Amino acid sequence: MTFLKVENLKVYYPVRGGFFRRVIDHVKAVDDITFELKEGETYGLVGESGCGKTTTGRTIIGLNRPTAGKIFFNDIELTKLKRRDFYQYRKDIQMIFQDPYSSLNPRKRVLDIIAEPIRNFEKLSPNEEKTKVMDVLEKVGLSPESIYKYPHEFSGGQRQRIGIARALTLNPKLIIADEPVSALDVSVQAQVLNFMKDIQKEFNLTYLFISHDLGIIRHMCDRIGIMYRGRLVEEGTKDEIFEYPQHIYTKRLLSSIPQMNPEERIQHTAFRRKVNEEFKNNYDKYFDAEGKIFDLKPISETHSVALP
């Protein structure tokens, strides 16, 4: 049984142009990607803005419609389900959003925010509902008395925990975390990241962790997929990606991360220059005639690279 399987997923957006605004082209936000998540692991999707990582996450949870491809969750094909069935099966997948400010409705009390999924899926009496909400709040380390407060009464880190509490109410199995800490200051980031690790152990959660920050990805993830222009260029375990990167784009990305050691910065800059030169000079080796990225090919049991 596979936990989550994304198969040949494509998400295209039409580009309109010309005189009558007809569809003349497509933006291939996600262009044929395939990957799998095992239960209990953290899978990181990394890439620069516009590479399609966020679209992938949003498509799995149903916020975007796939143009083609299949998504299986516990062997059920989500992409084939009718709207209502989809919601039933999909409640095991939840999402943590990037911005702790805009992801909580400012007009609602914490109680109503966290109870929203309960009201959609479970029929509980107001009292049972309240108990459950207080329960979840306690789990994320917030005072149960805060249920009557509004989001603006909390700090960024606390808000992010409210968002996580909301995602946890339905006891999900998979959580898609879309840049969950990139809007936060470093010290608050640490708080949220630690916390995500804690609840992962406690509830046996699987994470699809989407981020542009390779440092955070390395800290959080077991396996990593590198995305570039809507496609996966490399996939492997954390060590494989960081220690033995194969694709030139992966190398380029890694060499771009600022070194935390000032003693080595001159070598690092030189190394970066070398990688960039290789990127320019050996472009044909890594991309096909149209500049497209090749399909992933396994080079070991866990490591695949997009090479011809």
Added chain:
Amino acid sequence: MATPVVNNTNTDLEKVKSPSGFKIIVREFLKDKVALISLILFVGIVLYVYIYSLGLDTREVTRVDIFNQFREPGAEHWLGTDYGGRDVFNQLILGARNSLTIGIAITLITSIIGIALGLLAGYYGGWVDNVIMRTVDFVLVLPALMIIIVYVSIVPEFNVLKFIFIMSLFYWTSKCRLVRSKALAERELEYVAASKTLGTPDWKIMLFNVLPNLSSIIIVNMTLNLAGNIGIETSLTYLGFGLPENVPSLGTLISYSRNPEVMENKPWVWLPAAILILVLMLCINFIGNALKRAADARQRLG
């Protein structure tokens, strides 16, 4: 488990507790004396008009008494009489009541249409948005006043309801545009996406998540629209294409000034109505703008 229970010092530090919407509004009115006076004056006038008009009978008030033509203001007739010998003050009260009631009715109807269509267009976007917005664009370029005037003069058995109908047909567009643009921005916020992932149906998200966040803007806009709608109604009535004759409006009194003799030498007939309109409009506007500032302040804090 490693998660510690509640750190209350955290919340204490962050106690920047911003005041509730109502408090902000009260503060804004206390700060802005003009708005406060406007509010008191407006409420006073409205109460007076509605209570006083309970004791008035339209037919009595509009009965022609040829012997009392153009009496100057005095003890018997506070504001004098018009060419038909009718008491101006009583007509003023009735006119104000009718103008206010009809203004409110039109504002409510156009708001409902505008908000509903605006929400749909902004929330769904795509072709829904396209169809609605092209319609709005078209209605906006129509010479609305002229078409209303034509309608009023050719429709058989013209009455108040038909007037409200034709006005509502044209004046929902600005609200629709406003709600649409705000809903469009709101839709991009992550709490909407969050609600979707939590399985909340679209209509619930629109009504219970998006709409409350637009409420302050809508209320401000409705207040200002009320002034606008009363203005249009009285304008049309002034020209003779507004309310039917059996429903006197403030515009009716002013329309007597189209006779230059009345205009120049008998200002008591039309001037009080003109001033009352002016005062009402100004009050509504100052109230609306105070509300607007309160809404902006709230947005800054929120």
Added chain:
Amino acid sequence: MLKFIIRRSLIAIPQLFLLSVLIFLLAQAMPGDALSGKFINSPNLDPAYQSELRDKLGLNDPWHEQYVRWIGNLVQGELGMSYVHNVKVETMLESRIANTFWLGLATLILTYLIAVPLGVIAGRLPDTNMDKFIVTYSYVSFSIPIFVFALIMLYIFGFTLDWFPTGGSVDVRTEPGSWDWYVSKLHHLLLPALSSALLATTSTIQYLRNEIIDTKLKDFVKTARAKGTPERKVYTRHIFRNSLLPVAAFLGYDIVYILSGSIFIEQIFSYPGLGQLFVDSIQQRDFAVVNVLVMLFGVLSILGTLLSDIILSIVDPRIRID
């Protein structure tokens, strides 16, 4: 940009079509043949003759044939006959178009002469007493219905103070074309134009003020200062320029606003323009004239908003792409 203009113009075509259909339908609801004005229902006429006349005029033809014929006539400039005056509608419009045009132009010029400086001052020095005064004025002008304001202006400056004439477009005693004639025209124009302009300034003032206040806080203004640009130039080259250009796009909407206001202004000041003609014609139930006027104002509205969008696309390079 050209592409944008063409595409935007294409939107105007269905608008024009729908407008004409709407007017056609309204005309069908009017008594007689309101499109040509050649035929009126009248109890005095022999019914048999009436029916014969209907046939002759093609009023029994299918509606789409009538519609096409009407549009064809419109395009060729045949606007029909006035029932009441029994002259061609074109003839009735001639002198009045000029009057409304001059009144509109004067209003527009006055509007911008008042609004731009006030908006700039308020935006440059927000929260000063000057700004508070300007903002209050813009609230007040927004809330007064135009006919009330015009009446009060007429009462004060026309009747009470007697500074301006209270009706007409020119003193009939002057020789057309003479210096006095022009002066008289201007004199007649001024009060109605000013009444209309003082109210039409609202949106421009408020827009300019807010835009300038916003623009002042933009990063590119900081960049300009960081370049060492003198304060005066920071305002002229960056802040005012960026805030004033979009105001140019209001032109079309202002035209529409002023046109619809002319219905009241011309009525109150007895100014013989299109607006007054419209009200008179409605009162005399001269529907052929009414239809032409509604069509004309509608077309002008469509062209006005079209103009606005085109100006905006020229002014703002971000719209040219697309």
Added chain:
Amino acid sequence: MTKQPLLQIKNLTTSFRIHDEYYAAVDNVSLNVNENEVLAIVGESGCGKSALALSIMRLHNELNTKLEGEVNFKGQNLLTLSTAEMNRYRGNEMGMIFQDPLTALNPLMRIGQQIEEAMKNHLNLSDAEMKARSLELLKKVGIPNPERTYLQFPHELSGGMRQRVVIAIAIACEPKFLIADEPTTALDVTIQAQILDLMRELQKQMKTGIILITHDLGVVAEMADRVAVMYAGEIVEIADVYTLFSNPLHPYTRSLFNSIPSAAEGSDRLHVIQGIVPSLKNLPRTGCRFASRIPWIKESAHEINPTLHEVEKNHWVRCTCYQDFHFPDDTEAVKYDIS
């Protein structure tokens, strides 16, 4: 030291007015920047680093900002100059690079015009000379097709290209001193690397003194010669970059290092700094400002009026609490609720 620093900040205090009261966002800060030196100022949002940058160029809204102290540039105190006199320095001998390249450029002006504006203000050049120089600048900052870009509008360029243009504007008059306020925060990591490399290269060529404002310690490690760490409006530690990264001393600096999931090494748990960054109005004004966030350190470890101490040559640390600082052990963590 014999050589006079290029820029010398003495006891600078920048206060903002909130509801008729002034609050110091930058509190009594003193700093030197030498020629051909990159000084990084690092801290979290709200620590006053951006306010400091704007104060040097005097780009605050003067109506609600109060500047006290001295900012001496080549011996001239900039705070005493009139705006017109200040304009002789801005864009000429001092340049500034902003965070968001999209909003930093005027959307309605062509790139060429925007670069030439700086030259018009300070250099006496003909139109042709200015154009030639603009094209040269665009080439220098790595724009592939200068002729074309010269005529383009900002929205037609990508984020990285826009930031290159912003840099071109800043160096148009070959300034001796540059302030870069979070110059790469809005950019993707590969673009960030390119821009940092470019800035490094230009700095070496032109021997500019740079103040680099950033929240990213990685950027600091790549770029800086010296580093000042700011917390709550004050400098808490200042040292050369090698010393600071090998031997950070102030509790805040150490906490910051420990809370970063560094790309270089993978530790399982990150350090969380207790509490939250206080807002400007609630900034502690007395004692060690960081004390409330390390409650397990005994009170007596702090100075009553903390000052900067030179613990080794050119390595300054505020307050004495660094001597007693340790990260909380398990019992302390439970006691003080540290996650």
